[in-house]
Amino acid sequence: MKVRNVLFATALVLSTAFITAQVASQDKGKAGQPPQPSAEEIAWMESAKVGPNHKKLEPLVGTFKAETKFWMGGPESEPMISTGVSVNKWVLDGRFVQSEFTGSFENEPFIGIGYTGYDNIQKKYIGSWIDTMMTGMLTHTGTADATGKVLTMTGSFQKPTGETIKDRNVTRIIDNNKHIFELHHTEPGKEEVKVGEITYTRTK
Secondary structure, three states: OHHHHHHHHHHHHHHHHHHHHHHHHHHHHHHOOOOOOOHHHHHHHHHOOOOHHHHOOHHHOEEEEEEEEEOOOOOOOOOEEEEEEEEEEEEOOOOEEEEEEEEEEOOEEEEEEEEEEEEOOOOEEEEEEEEOOOOOOEEEEEEEOOOOOEEEEEEEEEOOOOOEEEEEEEEEEEEOOEEEEEEEEEOOOOOOEEEEEEEEEEOO
């Protein structure tokens, strides 16, 4: 009886080992084949690639002297004029241009940080901006003209009084060493007005 039990146990162990080896062999064969990505995975990989629309932002990369004009009292008022420096660089392997601006506004130190890129899924340029004059974040979407040298983006923000202001900005690339940023606002029930202009001149 004991011999029979030993033989049965031995056979069970051997058969289990054989089945395990067969499964492992099959798995090894499957593992040796490269996995085939799904259509959705392929679409995600394509959407993450840096392309020619990102490259159009190349003239914005570098260090620039900024000459700013802001019309706080309306387009007929005298502009407030100041200067600053904008250090712009590619981040995330060429997907976004990061801008760090330092200057002054109304004789107070002013710092701003922005990101500009191209969203392959929306097929639009996108941007964000934060600075020391607010605790919110501005976001914009837009398109470039056929030349790729005029970028127009729109968004909106809320004033402390609760009013929503429509925001439109235009970046005109003059050449590799100069670009001009224009800022336009539209208040409820009013026409759009130009409130700011910044001329960027490359220093390096």
